[in-house]
Amino acid sequence: MSDSPNDAPQPMTIIELAKELGMSRSTVSRAFHEHAVINRETREKILKRANELGFQPNPLARGLITKSTRIVGLVVSDITNPFYPEVMTKLTERLQAEGFHVMLVVANATRSEEEAVRVLLSYRTDIVVMLATTLSSAGAAACRAAGTPVLFFNRYSTEGQSHAVTCDNELGGRVVADCLIDLGHRRLGFIAGKPDASTNVDRRNGFLTRCRERGIDVVAESNGVTFSYEAGGIGARQLLSRPDRPTALFCANDILAVAAVDVAQREFGLKVPDDVSVVGFDDIGIASWPSHALTTVRQPIPTMIDLTADLTLALARGTAREPAIIRLPGTLIERSTTKGPRS
C-alpha cells in the first residue's frame, strides 16, 4: 500500500501558525488579505514565517465562508480542432497568474453539457466558461438559475443573455465568398462541419448570404457531421463527384480543408488550386506547413484569449459590465490552394 489519503501528513493550519507566532488567528488571517486592516510589520512578520513553514491558507475553507472559490469551471467538448488545446492552456495560464484556477470538465455523449455544468455548480465555481460546444443552452440556463456567470468562447448563446467572445465567423464566410468570386469562381461548394456548431452555422451563413448578394447561387453543400479529417474527405467526395462540380470549395475549418485537398488530388486526380480551389478556416499550425499551404481565415486567437481572460476575471470578481457578444474579425490568409478557375 502506498500513501492513502489517511496516513498523509496534515498540512499546517492557521491555528498552528497563529500559535507559532503568538498571535490570534484573526490577525494571521488578515495578513493574507490585501485590503484587511493590519499593521504593516505584523503582516510582514506573519507572511515571512508562513513562507518559512510552507503554510498556505486552505482555499476550501476560505471558499466555504467567502462563497468565492476562485475557481473557474471550463467546459469543453469537441476538441478535435487543434486550437482548443492552445486556448485551454493559454487561458489557464492567464487565470493562474491572477490567482484563479480551472476545473476542467468535458461534455460528451455520456455526460451532457448540462450535467457537466451541474458538477461545476456543485463545486461553486465563480464562473463557468464554455469552449465551443454545440448551440444547446441548457447548461447556460442552469448557470443562470444558480446565479453563476457564464462566458462563451467561440460560440454565443442563442438568447444573448451571456457574455461571449468569438471570431466573427459570419464575416469570415463573407470574406471567403468575396475572395472566391473575385477570383472568378461561379460554381462554389461548402463543406460543412458539425451542423449545430455555431462556428459551422455562421461561417456557412456568411458564405451563402454573400454569394447570394453577389448573384451566385450555384452553391453545393455537403452534409456535415463533425470537424474531423474523415468528415472532410466524405464531404469532398460528395461535392466533387457531382456533375456540376464546384471549382472552389469553402470548408468550415482547416482540418476539413486539408482532407478536401487530399481527396481532390488523390481520389479525383484534380490539381489544387488549378482544377479546384480550397479555403479553410482557423489558420491552425498545419495550414502554414509547406506541404499544405492552405488559404484560410485566421482567427485572432491571442486577442480572443486575452479578452476571454479579462472578461472571465471581471465576471468572477463581479466587476463586469452588461452581457455582450464580442465578435473579432478574422484575416484572410491567401496561400497556395486558391486561384482563378481554369476556363
Added chain:
Amino acid sequence: MSDSPNDAPQPMTIIELAKELGMSRSTVSRAFHEHAVINRETREKILKRANELGFQPNPLARGLITKSTRIVGLVVSDITNPFYPEVMTKLTERLQAEGFHVMLVVANATRSEEEAVRVLLSYRTDIVVMLATTLSSAGAAACRAAGTPVLFFNRYSTEGQSHAVTCDNELGGRVVADCLIDLGHRRLGFIAGKPDASTNVDRRNGFLTRCRERGIDVVAESNGVTFSYEAGGIGARQLLSRPDRPTALFCANDILAVAAVDVAQREFGLKVPDDVSVVGFDDIGIASWPSHALTTVRQPIPTMIDLTADLTLALARGTAREPAIIRLPGTLIERSTTKGPRS
C-alpha cells in the same frame, strides 16, 4: 453590473433539506454515503426530495472534513504534441465517470512545475498526475512531502518512487533502429526534440544503443530544442547538409518527422523515401493522412489512458499497490516514408 458573486441566489444546504424533510441533518447526510447505516426507505425518500429540489452536497464542505476532495490535479506543460489534448479529455472523462474531477494547471517558464504543484497541494487534491513534463522532479518531491500520491504519464520519475505509465520509448527507439538497419541503411541520423524530456532521452538511447549493438555507429544527431515543426526543420537542415548525409532519419516525434520530410523535399530536393527515409514517433492523426503517410511508432494511447485512469483512481482511494513504472510497447507502423537506401 451583471451578477456578482454576492447577489447570487444561495444554493440549498443540507440543513434546509433536513428541515424540509423533518429529519436531522445527520440522517440526511447519511443518505448520500454509500456505506452509511441508514434505513432503506429513509434514504430513498431523502434522495428523491434532494433531486426534486436540486440539492447537491457541497464538496468543499465535505472535503474540509473528510480530507478528501475527490479532485485530481493535472499538471501539463508542453502540449504541442497533438495527443496530449486527447489524453487530457479522455482521462478527464474517465475520472468524471467515477465522481472525480480535475483541476488543470499548466507549468511553464513563468510558473514552474513546482509552483504548479504547490497550488494543487493547497487545494488538497487527492492526487496529482503529471503529463509529460521535463525530467525535473521538484514537483514530485513536493507532493511526496505533502503525502500526496503522484502519477506520471508518458514520463517517469528519476527516483522511481512514483507510479508511472508510459510507452516503452527506449524499446521504440530500438525497433526503429532495427527497421532502418534491416532496410539496409548504414548512415543514420537522429533529430532530437526537447532535450530533457524523458521521451526524447529514451527514444534516443534506445535508437543509439541498438545501432551500436548492431555495429552501426555512424549516427549523426541534431541539437534538440522542442518538439515543434520549426525545430524539426532546423534539425533536418543540420543533418541533411552534412557531407556524410544520413540516408535515414529517426525523429523524436511525428511533428518533427513531418517537418523533416518537408525540408528534405522542398529545401534539399530529396525524394522521400527514395533518397532519405524518415521515421517519427507517436502516430498522431496527421501521420496517417495520405499527404504524409509517415512511418512511425504507434503509442498504445487508449491502453495508456485506461491504465492511467485506473491507477489514478486507485491512488486517490488509497488502494494502490507499490509504485511501479508501467511501460507499454509501441507498434511500428510502416507507411510511405521508409525504404531501403539508393546505392
Added chain:
DNA sequence: CTGAAAGCGCTTACAG
C-alpha cells in the same frame, strides 16, 4: 490595530 466568537456546510463518533 488586534482578539474572541460566531458561523460557512458538511461528516462522524457517541449516545440512545
Added chain:
DNA sequence: CTGAAAGCGCTTACAG
C-alpha cells in the same frame, strides 16, 4: 436506525 454535538480550517463583523 436516528439525533445532538463537536469539529474541519478558515473569515469577518463586533468589541475593545
